[in-house]
Amino acid sequence: MLNNQTSLTLSPYIELYDAVVPKDNFLRQMKELIDFSFVEEELKEKYCLDNGRNAEPPIRMFKYLLLKQIYDLSDADLVERARFDLSFKYFLDMTPEAPVIHSSSLTKFRRLRLFDKDLMDILVQKTVELALELNLLSSTTLIVDATHTSSRFHSKSPAEYLQDKSKSLRKAVYRHQETIKEQFPSKPNTKNVEEEMMYTKELIRTIQRQPTLSDIPAIKEKINVVNEVMEDIDEEKSYSSDPEARKGHKSQDYSFFGYKTHLAMSDERIITAAVVTTGEKSDANYFQELVETSRKNGMEVDTVIGDKAYSGKNNLQYSQKNDLRLVAKLHPVISSGTREEDDNFEFNKDADMYACPAGHLAYRKKMEKRYSTTQNPQLKYFFDVGKCKKCSLRKGCYKEGAKTKSYSVTIKSSEHLEQEAFQNTKEFKALSKKRYKVEAKNAELKQRHGYGRANTSGLFGMKMQGAATIFVANIKRIFKLMNEKK
Structure with missing residues (x-):
C-alpha cells in the first residue's frame, strides 16, 4: 500500500544535517532544487492505495537508485553507506536515526515498479523543464550523435x-x-x-x-x-553473453558489443532527448525522434547539427518539411561520387554526352534502374567498344574481351543538391564547428559517470542506467550554468 505520509518526521537529531551537510553539497543542492513528486505521480498505479502494508515511498526508492548511479555502488554497499552517511539520509528524506531498507527491495523496485515505464523520457523532460524555468536554455540549436556502451560481459560469458x-x-x-x-x-x-x-x-x-x-x-x-x-x-537464467546486446561498428576496423544511446543536446550542453537501443541500430533512424522529443520537452528547434550519418535523403526531406537547417555533410559517395580524381571522363554540354579520356564521345545513354528506393537514379553512357579495343589508353579503362564499355553517373536529388550548396556556405562551416560539444558530452558520460560499460545485462537495465546517468549529468550541468550566471 502506498503511504502518502512521506514528509520528514520530527527528530531530536534533525539539526545534525545543518551541521554536517554543507550548503554546497551536491545531494543537498539537488534535493532543494528538484521537486521529486513527479515520481510518485508516475508510479501511483503500481501501488495499492487502500490495502496491504505500507510500502517504502517510491520517491525514496527512486532516490536510492540515483545514489547507486552517482556513486557506482552495489545495492548492498549503497544501503550500508546510507546507514551512516548523513548526506545520503538527508537526500532520502530520512531522519538521522531512521533505519534503512534491505538491499533486495531495490531489485524488486526496479523490476516490479519501473519495468514498463519510459524512465528516460520522464527524467530528461523534467531536467529540460527545470532548465527552461531557470532561463538556462535559450538556444534553438540541437546537436545529435550516438555513443556506445559495452555490454557488462563485453562479449564474455x-x-x-x-x-x-x-x-x-x-x-x-x-x-x-x-x-x-x-x-x-x-x-x-x-x-x-x-x-x-x-x-x-x-x-x-x-x-x-x-x-x-x-x-x-x-x-x-x-x-x-x-x-x-x-x-x-x-x-x-542465461548462461551465455548478454542476450540482448548486439555487435555495432564505430568504423570499418573497430566494433563493439553492447548498446547505443542516441542523444540530442542543446547548445548549452543540456541533453534534451535520448533513445537507448541495441548496438547495431543506425544513427540516422533516430534523428526525427530526437528532434520531435526535444520539441515535446519544450525546446524550440530550428537548427540540427550532426555528422554525415544524419544526411540521408529521408532526414533531408524531414528537415525541409519542418523548417530545420540540417548541418550535416553529405556522404562522400553522394557529394563526390566514387570515381577516382584522374578518371578524366568529362561531360560535353553541347553533345549532352560524356567523353572518355581519349576524347571519344558516348553514342547513347539510358536511365539505370535501381533496386532500392533510397538510392538515387543513375545515367549510364555507352561507348563504341570497337574504338575501345584499339585505343592506346585502353589499359585500366577497357577490360579485354568485354562486349560493352559504359560510364555511370549518379543523379543527385533536389534535396542533395540543396544540401550540397548549403554545406559550401560560411554559415554551415561555422555551425558545424559546434559538433565537438556532443563528443565532449559523450566522453563526460563515459569517463565521469561510468557510461562506457553497462552495469547490468539486458536492454531494460541499460535504459535504467541511461536514464539515471543522463538525469544526473543534466542536473550537474544546470548547477554549473546557475553558478556562471551569478
Missing part, C-alpha cells in the same frame, strides 16, 4: 565475467593476507557457469570465516559486487 570479478576479490585479499590462498578452493578448469558460481561461493565463505579480513571495507565491497553479479546471472 557470465562465467568469464565472474572469473574476472573473483580474481579481483582474491587480489584485494592478498594485499592484506597472501597466505590465505592456501585455504582457497581449487579453481574450476572449465568455463561452466555453474561450476564457477560454486567455486566463487566457496571462495567467499572461506574469506568470511576470517572476520578480520571480510570486514575490511575494500574486501567487503568486492564481496558485495561478486554477490550482485551472481544474483544477476541467476536471475537472467
Whole structure:
C-alpha cells in the first residue's frame, strides 16, 4: 500500500544535517532544487492505495537508485553507506536515526515498479523543464550523435565475467593476507557457469570465516559486487553473453558489443532527448525522434547539427518539411561520387554526352534502374567498344574481351543538391564547428559517470542506467550554468 505520509518526521537529531551537510553539497543542492513528486505521480498505479502494508515511498526508492548511479555502488554497499552517511539520509528524506531498507527491495523496485515505464523520457523532460524555468536554455540549436556502451560481459560469458570479478576479490585479499590462498578452493578448469558460481561461493565463505579480513571495507565491497553479479546471472537464467546486446561498428576496423544511446543536446550542453537501443541500430533512424522529443520537452528547434550519418535523403526531406537547417555533410559517395580524381571522363554540354579520356564521345545513354528506393537514379553512357579495343589508353579503362564499355553517373536529388550548396556556405562551416560539444558530452558520460560499460545485462537495465546517468549529468550541468550566471 502506498503511504502518502512521506514528509520528514520530527527528530531530536534533525539539526545534525545543518551541521554536517554543507550548503554546497551536491545531494543537498539537488534535493532543494528538484521537486521529486513527479515520481510518485508516475508510479501511483503500481501501488495499492487502500490495502496491504505500507510500502517504502517510491520517491525514496527512486532516490536510492540515483545514489547507486552517482556513486557506482552495489545495492548492498549503497544501503550500508546510507546507514551512516548523513548526506545520503538527508537526500532520502530520512531522519538521522531512521533505519534503512534491505538491499533486495531495490531489485524488486526496479523490476516490479519501473519495468514498463519510459524512465528516460520522464527524467530528461523534467531536467529540460527545470532548465527552461531557470532561463538556462535559450538556444534553438540541437546537436545529435550516438555513443556506445559495452555490454557488462563485453562479449564474455557470465562465467568469464565472474572469473574476472573473483580474481579481483582474491587480489584485494592478498594485499592484506597472501597466505590465505592456501585455504582457497581449487579453481574450476572449465568455463561452466555453474561450476564457477560454486567455486566463487566457496571462495567467499572461506574469506568470511576470517572476520578480520571480510570486514575490511575494500574486501567487503568486492564481496558485495561478486554477490550482485551472481544474483544477476541467476536471475537472467542465461548462461551465455548478454542476450540482448548486439555487435555495432564505430568504423570499418573497430566494433563493439553492447548498446547505443542516441542523444540530442542543446547548445548549452543540456541533453534534451535520448533513445537507448541495441548496438547495431543506425544513427540516422533516430534523428526525427530526437528532434520531435526535444520539441515535446519544450525546446524550440530550428537548427540540427550532426555528422554525415544524419544526411540521408529521408532526414533531408524531414528537415525541409519542418523548417530545420540540417548541418550535416553529405556522404562522400553522394557529394563526390566514387570515381577516382584522374578518371578524366568529362561531360560535353553541347553533345549532352560524356567523353572518355581519349576524347571519344558516348553514342547513347539510358536511365539505370535501381533496386532500392533510397538510392538515387543513375545515367549510364555507352561507348563504341570497337574504338575501345584499339585505343592506346585502353589499359585500366577497357577490360579485354568485354562486349560493352559504359560510364555511370549518379543523379543527385533536389534535396542533395540543396544540401550540397548549403554545406559550401560560411554559415554551415561555422555551425558545424559546434559538433565537438556532443563528443565532449559523450566522453563526460563515459569517463565521469561510468557510461562506457553497462552495469547490468539486458536492454531494460541499460535504459535504467541511461536514464539515471543522463538525469544526473543534466542536473550537474544546470548547477554549473546557475553558478556562471551569478
